[in-house]
Amino acid sequence: MAERLFDKVWDRHVVASPEGEPPLLYIDLHLVHEVTSPQAFEALALAGRAVRRPDLTIATMDHDVPTIGLDKPIADPLAAEQIARLRANCAEHGITLHALGSPQQGIVHVIGPQLGLTQPGMTVVCGDSHTSTHGAFGALAFGIGTSEVEHVLATQTLSQVKPRAMAVTVDGELPAGCTAKDLVLGIIRDLGVGGGSGSVIEYRGAAIRALSMEGRMTVCNMSIEGGARAGMIAPDDTTFGYLEGRKHAPKGAAWERALDDWRSLVTDDGAEFDAEIRVDAGALRPAVTWGTNPAQSVSIDDVVPEPAAAKTPAARQAAERALTYMNLKPGTAIRDIPVDAVFIGSCTNGRLEDLRAAADVVRGRTVRAGVRALVVPGSAAVKAQAEEEGLDRLFTAAGFEWRSAGCSMCLGMNGDILAPGERSASTSNRNFEGRQGPGGRTHLVSPAVAAATAVAGHFAAPADL
Amino acid sequence: MSGVQRIAGRGVVVMRSDVDTDQIIPAAWLKRVERTGFGAGLFEAWRKDPEFPLNQPGADQGRVLISGLNFGCGSSREHAVWALQDFGFAAVVAPSFADIFRGNAISAGLVPARVTEHAAARLAAALADAPDRPVVVDVAARTVSVGQEVTEPFELSDYAQWRLLEGLDDVGLTLRHEDEIAAFEARRPGWLPVVAPAGTGDEPRSAG
Numbered sequence: 001m002a003e004r005l006f007d008k009v010w011d012r013h014v015v016a017s018p019e020g021e022p023p024l025l026y027i028d029l030h031l032v033h034e035v036t037s038p039q040a041f042e043a044l045a046l047a048g049r050a051v052r053r054p055d056l057t058i059a060t061m062d063h064d065v066p067t068i069g070l071d072k073p074i075a076d077p078l079a080a081e082q083i084a085r086l087r088a089n090c091a092e093h094g095i096t097l098h099a100l101g102s103p104q105q106g107i108v109h110v111i112g113p114q115l116g117l118t119q120p121g122m123t124v125v126c127g128d129s130h131t132s133t134h135g136a137f138g139a140l141a142f143g144i145g146t147s148e149v150e151h152v153l154a155t156q157t158l159s160q161v162k163p164r165a166m167a168v169t170v171d172g173e174l175p176a177g178c179t180a181k182d183l184v185l186g187i188i189r190d191l192g193v194g195g196g197s198g199s200v201i202e203y204r205g206a207a208i209r210a211l212s213m214e215g216r217m218t219v220c221n222m223s224i225e226g227g228a229r230a231g232m233i234a235p236d237d238t239t240f241g242y243l244e245g246r247k248h249a250p251k252g253a254a255w256e257r258a259l260d261d262w263r264s265l266v267t268d269d270g271a272e273f274d275a276e277i278r279v280d281a282g283a284l285r286p287a288v289t290w291g292t293n294p295a296q297s298v299s300i301d302d303v304v305p306e307p308a309a310a311k312t313p314a315a316r317q318a319a320e321r322a323l324t325y326m327n328l329k330p331g332t333a334i335r336d337i338p339v340d341a342v343f344i345g346s347c348t349n350g351r352l353e354d355l356r357a358a359a360d361v362v363r364g365r366t367v368r369a370g371v372r373a374l375v376v377p378g379s380a381a382v383k384a385q386a387e388e389e390g391l392d393r394l395f396t397a398a399g400f401e402w403r404s405a406g407c408s409m410c411l412g413m414n415g416d417i418l419a420p421g422e423r424s425a426s427t428s429n430r431n432f433e434g435r436q437g438p439g440g441r442t443h444l445v446s447p448a449v450a451a452a453t454a455v456a457g458h459f460a461a462p463a464d465l
Numbered sequence: 466m467s468g469v470q471r472i473a474g475r476g477v478v479v480m481r482s483d484v485d486t487d488q489i490i491p492a493a494w495l496k497r498v499e500r501t502g503f504g505a506g507l508f509e510a511w512r513k514d515p516e517f518p519l520n521q522p523g524a525d526q527g528r529v530l531i532s533g534l535n536f537g538c539g540s541s542r543e544h545a546v547w548a549l550q551d552f553g554f555a556a557v558v559a560p561s562f563a564d565i566f567r568g569n570a571i572s573a574g575l576v577p578a579r580v581t582e583h584a585a586a587r588l589a590a591a592l593a594d595a596p597d598r599p600v601v602v603d604v605a606a607r608t609v610s611v612g613q614e615v616t617e618p619f620e621l622s623d624y625a626q627w628r629l630l631e632g633l634d635d636v637g638l639t640l641r642h643e644d645e646i647a648a649f650e651a652r653r654p655g656w657l658p659v660v661a662p663a664g665t666g667d668e669p670r671s672a673g
Contacts, residue, residue, distance in 0.1 A: 016645040021624055024642055026649050028657055036542070038498040049636065058660045064496060078496035085498050096660050117658050129541040129565060145543030145569035147635065154636045157646060161622070163564075193483050194535035197564060227538060229564050254656040261654070293483055293538075314482050314533070321481075411492045411540075432487040432539060434510050 002271035005234050006165045006200045009140045009265065013123050015157055022161040028122040030152050031108045032059040032095065034086040035413070036127025040150035041089040051093040053156045058117065059090050059097040062107045063413050067376050067403035070101060079414065093153075106379020106405040109133040109347040113217065114381055116246025120235035120262040125152060130347045130429065132223040136216035137243075138235035138265045140200070143224065163229045164274040166199040170207040172282040177463055179357070180215035181349055181427070181446035183207065184222045185287035185297050187279055193295045196228030199275065202267060203233050207281035213242040214353040221348045222429050225294040234266045286461050288334050289431045289444040291322035296431075298334065300449065300461050306330040325433050326441050327421070334459050337443075340422040342373040342454040343409040343436070344400075344447055349427035350378025352385055354447040359391045361451035361462045367399030368457030374401045374416065376408040400454070412437045425453040466574050468632035469604055472555040474528030476600035476611060477518050478589045479508075484532055485539035486566065490548040492540075503544055504551030519552075521596065527552065529600040529609070531588055532559045536577075537566025546573045556602040558609050558619065560585050571625050574632060578602055578609055578619035591615045604629055 003011075015024045030053075037059075044051070051057065064079035074080040083100070090097040098104040104111055109130055112118045120138035125131060127149040134141035148158060168187055188195075201223050203216075211219065216233050223231030240259060243249045250258045285299035296319070298305060307319035307330065323330065328337070344350075344358050355377060367373045375395050377383035383405055386392060392402045409416040410428035412435075418424055420439030427450050431442040445453065452460040494506040511517045518524060530549065536559040537545060546569045549557065556576035570577040580588070591611035592598060598612035602619075604626060610616040621629075628635075 015649045016642045018642070024639060024645075026646070026653075028653075029660075035495050039500045042498075042500070047634075047636065055659045063492075076496070082496055082498055117660065119658060122657065127541060129539065143541035143565055145541055145546070145565065145572060147543060147569065147572035151636050151639065155639045155646065156650075157639055157642075159635070159639065161624075193538055194561065194563070197535065197561065224539075224565075227535065227563060248658040248660070250656040250658075257654070258656045293485070318482060411487075413492050413496065430485075430487070430539060432485045434491060435487050438491070438510060 002268040004165050004267045004271045004273065005138060005202055005232055005265055006140070009121050009123070009138070010162060012121065022159050024157045025123060025160050027125050027152050027156050027158060028056065029112070029117055029124045030057045031112055031124065031126035031131065032057060032149070033063055033108050033126070033128065034061050034082045035063045036146050036149055037089065038082060038085045040146050040153060043150045044153055049154045051095065051153045054094040056156060057095045058112070059086060059095050060105055060108050060111055061086060061100050063407045063411070065100050065406040066414050067406050067408050067416060070404055076415065103380050103384070106381065107347045107350060107407055109221065110350060110378035110382065113137065113213070114379060116243055116249035119243065119249070120239060120265050125158065129224045130221050132228070132231045133217050133221040133347055135220040135223065135230050135232040136213060137239055138232060138262070140230055140232065142230040164199045166196060166201045166228070166275040167273040168201050168203050168277050168279065170203065170205040170279045170281050172207055172280050173210065174207055174281045174284060177286055177448070177461060178284045179446040179448060180211050180218040182284055182287045183281065184219045185289070185294065185444065186284050188222060188226045188295050189297050190277060190279065191226040191295070193225060193293050194227040196223065196226040199228050200230045200232060201226070201228045203231060208233060209236065212353060213238060214351045217351070218348055222294065225429060235262050286446060286449050288449065288459055290326065290328060290334070291319065292325055292431055292433050294429065294431060294444060296322055297444070300334050300459060302334055304328045304330050304332045304334070336458060338423070338458040339371060339425050339453055341418055341424040342371060342450050343376070343424055343426040343428065344374065344450050345376030345378065345408055346410040346428035347378060348429045349447050350376060350382065352382050354427065355382070355386050355391050358447040358451035359394050361448050361465070362398045362400070362455065363394060365398060365455045365465065367454045371454055371457055373399065373454040374403055374409060376403045377405050379405045409436055411435060425450045425459065466632045466634070468630050469555060469574055469576060470630060471604065472528055472576065472602040473599055475523055475526040475597065476529045476531060476592050477524050477527040478531045478592050479518050480531070480533055480589050482533040483535045483538055486537055486542050486545040487539055489537065489545040490542060495542060495544055500547060501551060503548035507548040507552045523597055528555050529602055530554050530557045531585060531592070532557060533585065534560050534582070536562050538563040541565045543569040543573060546570050546575050550575055558585065558588065558602070571628055572635065574629065576602055576604055576629055578621065580609065580617050580619045584617035587615050588617060
């Protein structure tokens with residue numbers, strides 16, 4: 001029977017299929033961070049249970065950590081306590097922890113792939129919705145809540161109703177100036193924030209194949225913003241080339257056996273999906289969100305839309321609310337909107353290629369006076385590599401702040417926040433009301449557009465400069 | 466966790482689509498290490514508006530929240546469920562729920578009752594007329610009613626219903642399959658990655 005990639009990965013992880021209950025799936029890799037784990041570890045302790053597989057668990061500190069002044073104790077007592085809690089929990093249970101200050105610390109969805117821990121055909125979970133990122137490797141990767149974190153710690157399994165399978169096929173070629181970020185924002189614009197609900201998306205087609213691993217991670221990362229349970233891309237030579245030689249990638253004879261298995265992880269010819277959408281990559285332009293959810297975006301060439309033009313009364317109401325919150329008038333050209341802050345970073349766009357893309361735009365230019373601009377590498381390793389290439393000096397010479405790794409201004413838990421009313425161009429994944437700070441106004445863009453916007457002081461594409 | 470059969474009390478209507486978990490509980494609240502005390506953070510930003518439904522007389526007794534499509538989208542934070550529960554809500558009635566939120570709700574014993582869009586509108590209208598009409602969510606019967614005026618069926622899978630009614634310990638349920646888990650582990654391919662055991666990670670010696 002013709003099977004989809006999703007079925008192949010799902011089926012090989014079913015531990016048990018009890019009568020009248022959802023199947024029990026085995027979890028190959030559990031990523032842990034400081035924010036969604038303390039209550040899980042506490043519940044484990046209260047029930048007198050141990051972590052079943054500390055050897056399949058890895059922890060890091062990312063959400064709360066400061067990105068500046070790392071030599072001082074953490075100023076926020078709540079964050080300091082939460083981080084201390086993670087340290088204690090990992091020590092007690094024998095879980096490897098990449099702590100603040102260590103060379104492999106970073107955003108959880110950046111360090112997994114860097115270490116070669118994320119591999120095709122695996123199940124990967126984490127108490128964080130952007131776990132979908134790891135699907136770029138052909139893994140089944142999804143976010144879970146704290147009770148499920150406890151369940152995975154105790155049993156290394158999860159009970160899951162099998163989602164439906166949706167195909168998003170992207171034909172053609174991304175035009176010059178368009179990136180994986182613009183592609184996924186375009187997909188979400190078509191899908192809507194609930195369109196992928198109940199489904200695992202497989203991204204297919206020439207434009208997907210043409211993406212680097214980092215580009216594929218950007219696309220899969222934002223699957224959750226379209227409501228999907230997970231996003232997957234079938235592994236290929238690009239995937240194998242990325243993985244070969246990484247710390248936890250198989251070596252020697254084991255590598256050959258793994259490759260054999262991984263090459264089977266494709267959707268069979270003739271397999272049917274429960275839903276399909278097609279996107280023409282060639283028609284895309286750099287995207288900018290204007291509203292308060294990731295589907296509310298337009299091309300940078302466009303204007304803020306008229307709520308009356310929305311397809312349903314609910315959509316019109318939502319657009320009106322969004323424009324009031326964002327303090328935008330319909331008909332305003334996107335390029336005419338000034339910004340107060342620019343944030344380059346996050347699990348969506350905080351990797352080396354993202355920093356290089358931004359650096360290429362910034363080289364020989366300076367940040368507009370009055371604009372606060374931050375570059376936050378996604379991990380300590382990304383930061384180190386970027387510094388070897390001189391990107392840090394390039395950014396600071398231009399007037400950017402060069403920070404240490406963490407989630408930072410994506411969600412502002414560490415003090416890197418927008419002041420009320422401030423407007424940002426951000427390479428992160430969510431523009432919800434207050435996401436980057438109470439009253440903060442977030443516009444999602446690609447790293448290249450973020451960099452050009454920092455220089456121009458208003459939304460701009462690199463070609464405009 | 467005790468089971469939930471029937472929820473009866475005050476209804477509160479927040480009739481918006483795509484209510485995301487950043488609105489339900491802002492990120493700053495996620496720095497707590499406790500599992501309780503999130504009620505004060507529920508819809509923190511929206512409650513600054515005196516017109517917001519949670520600020521209306523009697524809403525502080527809210528037991529059932531009625532909302533719109535795609536409720537609970539965005540971040541996987543289970544703290545959103547805890548905030549609703551700590552405030553006093555025992556059920557959310559909506560035309561659809563985001564996947565992760567729905568799973569978190571069932572894990573924590575908050576009833577996610579899925580009704581049609583028309584049903585949600587009828588329930589909301591019945592409360593708009595008289596906000597203190599009692600709302601009843603009957604988990605066994607899968608119905609939600611507002612006073613004597615409106616009764617609507619809701620969708621809830623048999624398995625989710627069973628878990629909510631019984632208030633079972635999910636980990637305990639899974640550990641019945643210990644033998645199967647061990648058998649599965651024994652046959653996993655040897656080339657799958659293993660994280661180094663603790664002590665070979667790269668924790669720095671200095672505090673941070």
